Amino acid sequence: MKRREVIKNVALMLGGVFSAPTLMAMDNWENATKPNINGAAFSLTETQQRIVAEIAELIIPKTNTPGAKDVGVPAFIEMMLKDCYKTPEHQSFIDGLDSMGKVKFLELNTDERRGVLKLLEQETKKITSKTTPFWRLIKELTLLGYFTSEAGLKASFEYVQIPGKLELIKLKPNQKAYAY
Amino acid sequence: MNLNIKANKNNTFDAIVVGSGMSGGFAAKELTERGLKVLMIERGHEIKHIEDYDTAMQEPWDFEHRGKTTNLSAEERWANSRFWGLGSEEVVNHLTNDKENPYIEKRAFDWIRAYHTGGKSMHWGRQSYRWGKHDFESNAKEGIGIDWPIRYEDLESWYTHVEKFVGISGQKEGLEVLPDGHFLPAMPLFAPEAHFKNKMMERFNRPVTVGRVANLTQPQDIHIVLGRASCQYRSKCQRGCPYGAYYSSLSGSIPAAMRTNRLSILHDSIVAEIIYDEQKKRASGVRIINQNNMLTEEYFAKIIFLNAGSINTAALMLNSKSNRFQNGFGNESDQIGRNLMDHQLGSGATASIEGFEDDYVYGQRPNAMYIPRFRNWGNDKQAAYLRGFGYQGGASREGWNRGVGADGFGADFKQGLTKPGAWAISIGGFGEILPNPTNRIYLDAEKKDKWGIPMIVTDAAFVENDWAMRKDIIASAVEMLETAGFKNVTPYDRPTHMGLGIHDMGTARMGRDPKTSVLNSFNQVHDCKNVFVTDGAAMTSASCVNPSITYMALTARAADFAVKALKKKDL
Numbered sequence: 001m002k003r004r005e006v007i008k009n010v011a012l013m014l015g016g017v018f019s020a021p022t023l024m025a026m027d028n029w030e031n032a033t034k035p036n037i038n039g040a041a042f043s044l045t046e047t048q049q050r051i052v053a054e055i056a057e058l059i060i061p062k063t064n065t066p067g068a069k070d071v072g073v074p075a076f077i078e079m080m081l082k083d084c085y086k087t088p089e090h091q092s093f094i095d096g097l098d099s100m101g102k103v104k105f106l107e108l109n110t111d112e113r114r115g116v117l118k119l120l121e122q123e124t125k126k127i128t129s130k131t132t133p134f135w136r137l138i139k140e141l142t143l144l145g146y147f148t149s150e151a152g153l154k155a156s157f158e159y160v161q162i163p164g165k166l167e168l169i170k171l172k173p174n175q176k177a178y179a180y
Numbered sequence: 181m182n183l184n185i186k187a188n189k190n191n192t193f194d195a196i197v198v199g200s201g202m203s204g205g206f207a208a209k210e211l212t213e214r215g216l217k218v219l220m221i222e223r224g225h226e227i228k229h230i231e232d233y234d235t236a237m238q239e240p241w242d243f244e245h246r247g248k249t250t251n252l253s254a255e256e257r258w259a260n261s262r263f264w265g266l267g268s269e270e271v272v273n274h275l276t277n278d279k280e281n282p283y284i285e286k287r288a289f290d291w292i293r294a295y296h297t298g299g300k301s302m303h304w305g306r307q308s309y310r311w312g313k314h315d316f317e318s319n320a321k322e323g324i325g326i327d328w329p330i331r332y333e334d335l336e337s338w339y340t341h342v343e344k345f346v347g348i349s350g351q352k353e354g355l356e357v358l359p360d361g362h363f364l365p366a367m368p369l370f371a372p373e374a375h376f377k378n379k380m381m382e383r384f385n386r387p388v389t390v391g392r393v394a395n396l397t398q399p400q401d402i403h404i405v406l407g408r409a410s411c412q413y414r415s416k417c418q419r420g421c422p423y424g425a426y427y428s429s430l431s432g433s434i435p436a437a438m439r440t441n442r443l444s445i446l447h448d449s450i451v452a453e454i455i456y457d458e459q460k461k462r463a464s465g466v467r468i469i470n471q472n473n474m475l476t477e478e479y480f481a482k483i484i485f486l487n488a489g490s491i492n493t494a495a496l497m498l499n500s501k502s503n504r505f506q507n508g509f510g511n512e513s514d515q516i517g518r519n520l521m522d523h524q525l526g527s528g529a530t531a532s533i534e535g536f537e538d539d540y541v542y543g544q545r546p547n548a549m550y551i552p553r554f555r556n557w558g559n560d561k562q563a564a565y566l567r568g569f570g571y572q573g574g575a576s577r578e579g580w581n582r583g584v585g586a587d588g589f590g591a592d593f594k595q596g597l598t599k600p601g602a603w604a605i606s607i608g609g610f611g612e613i614l615p616n617p618t619n620r621i622y623l624d625a626e627k628k629d630k631w632g633i634p635m636i637v638t639d640a641a642f643v644e645n646d647w648a649m650r651k652d653i654i655a656s657a658v659e660m661l662e663t664a665g666f667k668n669v670t671p672y673d674r675p676t677h678m679g680l681g682i683h684d685m686g687t688a689r690m691g692r693d694p695k696t697s698v699l700n701s702f703n704q705v706h707d708c709k710n711v712f713v714t715d716g717a718a719m720t721s722a723s724c725v726n727p728s729i730t731y732m733a734l735t736a737r738a739a740d741f742a743v744k745a746l747k748k749k750d751l
């Protein structure tokens with residue numbers, strides 16, 4: 001597929017707003033005050049699941065620490081969309097996956113896939129509708145699923161279950177963030 | 181908890197306390213410690229301290245949805261989940277199921293409820309500030325609402341009494357606008373906050389202090405005997421603290437009352453009505469409905485404390501009709517349910533902070549930074565609105581979720597997010613709302629809940645004063661963050677209703693004149709002196725500081741008065 005067509009398809013599918021990272025809690029409120037549209041019917045086809053898994057793994061690849069697939073992010077994303085998001089987001093997500101299908105995402109090599117995602121990221125910034133766009137959804141759910149999973153959290157941060165004290169400290173070179 | 185109904189002939193006690201939350205717990209403690217046999221009646225299910233904090237020790241990955249509100253929770257807790265984080269599976273099951281306990285929003289009201297042992301004291305943010313002298317005097321000076329029948333001096337020693345028992349960490353500042361209390365050692369301000377504090381003093385002569393918070397930084401004997409230990413700085417307080425390190429009725433007042441062996445607690449029992457004895461011209465007891473089996477029962481006592489939370493207390497009074505009180509219990513003034521106040525919340529500003537890259541924190545501070553009221557204070561005079569606001573907020577280093585809005589993905593991106601991010605700061609205002617008789621709750625004339633009790637209707641909204649103040653909350657936040665040299669200063673203004681401050685109050689106000697108020701200066705119902713109301717319903721104005729220690733101080737003062745009066749046979 002020609003690059004121009006890729007751009008066109010990616011641009012077409014973007015139907016949501018790009019908002020700066022709002023606090024998650026803000027999302028909760030918006031979620032709570034939106035008209036309640038039952039989203040229980042949401043599910044993905046096998047191909048869609050594969051696309052989700054490949055994108056999640058590109059966002060958080062396996063390195064010397066586990067990657068998105070290792071900690072079950074793909075299934076987490078589908079479950080979260082079903083349980084915590086409503087019809088507009090479901091539609092936005094499915095539209096995004098459709099566009100990925102149109103650019104034959106699964107047939108591209110890793111570099112090409114990265115290229116598509118970079119483009120997607122830039123195009124997402126131009127969106128002004130109210131529904132969260134596909135890229136934002138898949139990115140936020142990948143990061144949430146990964147960094148709060150047991151393996152992902154413990155590999156990424158210094159996990160402190162019970163700090164026992166509160167101390168102002170100086171950061172050591174290369175020190176990881178604490179997670180609680 | 182032992183319930184010894186059989187032994188108490190005719191279900192009779194010295195005192196009945198309705199509600200086991202912040203103020204009810206304190207009433208039970210004060211009354212039992214003064215020798216009274218007390219029955220505390222709680223409409224919700226029992227929660228046992230520590231044992232029933234089922235999520236307290238769970239790890240982040242134990243939560244299936246990792247803290248996000250599910251569609252199901254949002255549907256069941258349609259009001260509670262409007263507040264930040266209360267829809268999360270970390271806490272949601274400890275908040276009232278709004279679908280099963282609906283109320284009618286004539287005008288929308290964000291009513292946050294926790295029907296169980298301890299009430300909202302299990303979930304509160306623990307910010308604890310004394311009122312200032314001005315808070316008791318402004319109504320009279322400005323001709324707003326009615327005058328308080330008491331002054332700061334009447335409550336001063338009771339604040340100390342409450343603070344010692346509760347255990348409040350804070351910094352003495354010597355400010356008239358925010359009187360010092362009896363404090364445990366203060367928690368630290370973080371480096372950028374200390375910078376902000378200095379700048380605010382330098383440029384605006386505005387003090388900034390660390391939050392005054394009901395977490396034990398250094399437990400005293402009075403806490404240790406109750407099994408309360410030092411804070412471990414996990415900042416997961418809203419799940420319930422396994423160390424009893426923050427104050428709630430569950431960790432503090434109820435255990436203290438139990439130690440006297442004079443407290444009985446009845447759970448699952450909705451107080452539906454106050455029983456009035458027309459002959460003796462006093463309340464003789466209450467009628468309850470068991471929330472599970474619908475059975476009703478009556479309990480009797482010499483005095484009754486109403487601590488169901490301001491809205492439920494007003495509803496209970498309105499629902500208690502008799503020959504004497506045809507318009508609701510003690511409602512000659514028609515003020516019950518009216519003057520519903522709260523603090524406006526949800527507006528302020530955020531900024532990113534350059535520098536301080538080496539500064540980090542070990543542990544999570546369950547607390548914030550506080551900027552006391554500076555508007556309409558001292559030489560400041562605002563033409564657009566009366567009263568003022570304080571800010572709560574603070575600085576922290578960004579976590580992995582900064583990655584959501586940032587560009588990038590892949591190995592380096594992943595690696596970068598394992599490091600602490602840049603510092604960012606956020607401050608939000610808590611603004612005083614004035615008493616207004618048309619802001620109210622009332623009972624629906626026809627619709628009943630599943631126990632046959634008339635449904636509560638909320639009918640309140642912000643008025644011009646609030647909107648003008650809100651504008652200034654945002655503008656001043658922006659000005660302060662910019663003045664401190666912070667970057668990307670961004671105002672925020674979340675759409676909200678009254679109620680979101682979770683400081684609902686005023687629905688059975690204190691005053692001198694029975695024609696315009698419901699309670700006298702010792703929180704007695706003017707027209708029925710053996711009934712006391714000491715939750716937020718009693719408030720004649722709202723101040724802009726968090727109210728709970730004031731409710732507790734009023735409660736302790738009224739309990740002391742009640743027991744002395746009983747002994748003198750005045751009641």
Ligand SMILES: Cc1cc2nc3c(=O)[nH]c(=O)nc-3n(C[C@H](O)[C@H](O)[C@H](O)COP(=O)(O)OP(=O)(O)OC[C@H]3O[C@@H](n4cnc5c(N)ncnc54)[C@H](O)[C@@H]3O)c2cc1C
Pocket residue numbers: 198199200201202203204221222223224292294295296297298299300301303304305306307308449450451452487488489490492493496682683715716726727728729731
């Ligand atoms: C998330 C959150 C943060 C907060 N932060 C702060 C803060 O930082 N500082 C502060 O000062 N305040 C804060 N608050 C507010 C604080 O929790 C309340 O001011 C306080 O709990 C009110 O005490 P109360 O006794 O009036 O009501 P509650 O604590 O709500 O207790 C009322 C009790 O009465 C029971 N009840 C109701 N109706 C009946 C009936 N008919 N029969 C029998 N029982 C009944 C209820 O089930 C409940 O247990 C916060 C609240 C929340 C939820």
Ligand code: SF4
Pocket residue numbers: 395396410411412413414415416417418420421422423424425426546
């Ligand atoms: S921060 Fe302190 S009070 Fe809060 S849950 Fe942790 S130990 Fe308990």
